[in-house]
Amino acid sequence: MLPKKIRLIDSKNFVNVDLDEMLLEGDAGRRNLRLRESSRYLAEKIAFVYWCVILNALNGKRKVSTVIRWVDEFTRFTKFLAGINSSPIEHISLGMFNKYSQDKNPSQIKLLRSLIKFWLKRKELGISQCLSDYISTSRSPKPRDTLEIQNSDIQERPFSVSTTRTILARLNNLYINSHFNAQDHLLWRLIISEAMRPTQLRLLIVGDIIDLEKRKIDNARVEINVPIIKQAGTSGRDYMLSTRLSEAVSRALIDHILHLEKIIGGPLLGTLPLFCLTKSSGRKTIIAKRSISIVDRIAATRTLISEGIDDLDDDDLFTRRFKHTKLTHLAIQGAPVEVLARAGFQTSITSLRHYTNLSDEAFADYEEKMESEHDFIADAFQGKIIDRDAATHPDSEHVIFDPNLDEGLGSCGDDPCDVFAPIGCYDCARFEAFRDGPHHVVLNFLQNRKNVAIKMRLPAASVSRDDHVISIVEGLMARIKNENGPS
Template sequence: MSTKTDNPSHAVQPYFGVVPEFVTTRGGAVFSTTGTMWEVREAAARVRLHFDKLPPLSISFLTAFQATLIWYARNASLWHFRNMFQRASNLFEAKFDVTRTVIGEINAVDILNFRGSLGEAHEYKLGAVSGFLEQWHAMGYAGVTADAAHQLKQLRLKGNPKGVDVTTRHPTKGPFTDLELEALQHNLNRAYGNGDVSDAEYVLCWLFMALGQRPVQYAVLKVSDVAQSVDNDGIKTYYISVPRGKRRDSKPRKEFKVRALTPQIGKHVFRYAQKLKAQFEGKLKDPNAAPLFPSADIGEAPDGYAYHQTSAEIGIMLADALSRLNVVSERTGDFIKVGAKRFRTTVGTRAAQEGHSELVIAELLDHSDTQNVGVYVKSTAEIVERIDRAMAMYMAPLAQAFAGKLIAGPAEATRAFDPASEIRAPQITKSLKCMSSCGKNGPCGFLKPIACYTCGSFEPWLDGPHEMVLDYLLSDRDRLMKDADPRIASINDRTIFAVAEVVALCEESKAAREASNG
């Protein structure tokens, strides 16, 4: 086996380690060290290390650096291996910015300069690389000086702050508000019904919303992980066995946690899984081993993971599907920033608001302990105590909750003069007079007219009593806020904004009509 090495002399010359041509990672992947880029693919992860993008390093220093990285490839997770490369790269870049010369060592001055360049808020980045440098030195490779190793042991560094996006309710990185989540769900359902998102995208998005697991866990899911049971009364229950994924031994499907799915989600996931199974007949020896979210081609994945996407590709698939919905946040007035982590923190935050303990939240999010879930209990989602008419009218265009179309009257309805399409609200208006139309053919199990305002088939009439509906909902919310749980009181908030939007559209249309009539 050929190797890259400096010829060590134990008497005089420093030793810079050995870099074999091929390396086997702890997870069982084999990669080549030839060339300026190392590419490693394990079950649900692909890592690329670009040595050609580093600042100028001496050959000896580069060899020692790579030899240390190989120790991490063999003894740590693939992500830790990648992170050590990235953090060390940051240190090298900082030194090169100061010296503008080829890097041949890291000494104590470099450590202190790097710390100073980071500032107190980011000194955790030095903490992340310090273990790597100490390992480098401990293995006897030259390149990290003795004074640097001593300096690292003396440092007391602040760690990476945990849960800041959750505690601050960050509008683009933290958990979604109820309105944002409901808007995403509503628009996802509508897009799926219109054929604008695929089966795979629809199932993936709903699993992220319902379970809040990590992308790696969805990446290694297989058809066999989705199950259905039928009791003696014929009632079906749906389950999904979620691989734990984040394991130190790099075997993401070694342990599972069984999660029950709601009938609405479970039925669709099970049907989708069975369709995938049929598609992989003849492609795989066992079609039950097909990935739940397959790639277009077989790929270069290890045995057992043919056609599996990586966790990064799963994250891209999620973001791409939901970004196409163009849902606007009521907090920012801009399109909602979507990422896997936001769904995870939303599940934790909502569970805390519902009164669940840290142990329950840790179980939901598949944490091995409770040390990282306290942030959810300390920062529960905010519920606006009171929404008046002025706030509803202000928030309406931001919430974009109204999904139908305003029409002048029954003559413009999709199902013009069809008695079955007429919508009334006698409990609100105290009248049997029709106020709106429904453009959908077929049965509807939702409560009219409350649920109608957020439905894409809803066609409110220009002269309908929509202000009465708005006043009714606002009054009912105030009553429930006093007499019931705030979460119950706020359940119709998105509908309130939808009704307010209809009221505003009616006012604009009437004003335009009056202006045109002189």
């Protein structure tokens, strides 16, 4: 029996079952599902089973976007089979699956496999035993590694810092000259600087801005709650992460809010979508009740950005590339994995390596630029080794503590700057290292941080970022040991 209603994970709303057409609203937008049409190449019995499988998935088990992708891929699969054999499909065999998979990419195969796996878990008819055995005992094909993709396709590589600045300058120019309105300006600021996904942008509402009225008055940096998507079995707005925007993005957000208030003639409702400006049939700007299509807006505006920049096409500007760019440059600067995860709006560090891979060319360029710094690093420890009672400033305010804040490592010979202490102190000429200080604690701290970077498969630049400090600490400890003589 087919259910009469299903309850979607995304919206928590009930939807009446209609095999001819159902309007489904999820985190990724609104889609029409035509189940009867998608099963037109199936025999009657297997078509009914297919409907049951899809409706069961939609009924609180899978997100709308996942099921829609299943249906689209399954429709392509059955259409391919119908081209080989004109008779209706009565079952799905291993031979059918293999024939279709011959010229399909790993993502397509993985998508079809996931639908068949769900089908098999429901123990429904229609899947042959040979295909069932194959799916249960084999692994999905592995898509190309991110590094491999970036090395082979320049369009996939992270933007350089200079190119990113050029893109931002072009965006600023378009806004100043009124080619972009406040909404388009904010949209691209959030894509470039915050690396938000289109789905996240679509789910944002005015109420997500924390202390909106106060932010409008004092023009301070804005704090906003961002929906975290791609959580299994969880609607995007069920899990939010608070983040503080940069000054430039904050100004763009407040400008957009003020523009909306001017159009509506008063304060905004907290439930209003943040991106809601559109054009009526008379080309008049109006405020829609639902969020605009972010993907369509990106496609409509990115040409204006790219046409003002040499060697850049509009196809080069897509949200995933900006996420690669943001996290890669943060990794080069040595940001901890927890910072990278938060910057990418992720709840775990598992997939970070997919966003922080550098091409061999980019890494070689980075190493070349750092060559002069490496020469400087060779000078090693610049401070001096002293006994505790010989410190220039023996008071507690000048003591430099170990990372655990348990014991003093040394003292600052000047006014403490508090910059990257205690790690940054080791290559500072003002550092007075205590002869009996727990320098091994710092060494262990740095080596553990390096091991975590290796385990997470972060770029080589991030793995080796502390190597010069490790060398300095090791050299200092060796000097102290030589001065003290055999123990």
